[in-house]
Amino acid sequence: MIRRLRKWSSLPIKERRELLEAFFLLWRIRLGLWFCSFRTVRRYVRNQLCRPRDRKPEYSSRRTGRHVERAARFVFRGTCLTQAYATQIMLARRGQPSDIRFGAKKVGEKFEAHAWVEINGEVIIGEPAPGEFSDFQEHAG
Secondary structure (H helix, E strand, C coil): CHHHHHHHHHCCHHHHHHHHHHHHHHHHHHHHHHHCCHHHHHHHHHHHHCCCCCCCCCCCHHHHHHHHHHHHCCCCCCCHHHHHHHHHHHHHHCCCCCEEEEEEEEECCEEEEEEEEEECCEEEECCCCECCEEEEEEECC
16 A cells, blocks of 8 residues: 555646546546446547647647546446546546547347447556447547
């Protein structure tokens, strides 16, 4: 635990802020998915996407994906959907438009789904398996 605190305190303040933003956003989305309908959570995400901040030229969308993945380790059931929504909101806040992609497949009697975020065809978070999942796209901005 002390090692994690040292590692945390050695990070630049900008990265600490992004990690905290990702952590709280992941929890907000996770709780929303537990207690509200999917439609309500999707509406919340879309409302968040409508409020972009100024675009930051030095901004790295890949870094945001990494921060969300790191923060998701501390969120119970921080699934791919939760991570994709959080990443998309954080990107939109920084003026970076992105697309959330959904994939589905049937494995035996079970149905599996996956979500990931792309910018101009480049995957920011999530690991799509082309050809493995039937792909559905939801453009968000």
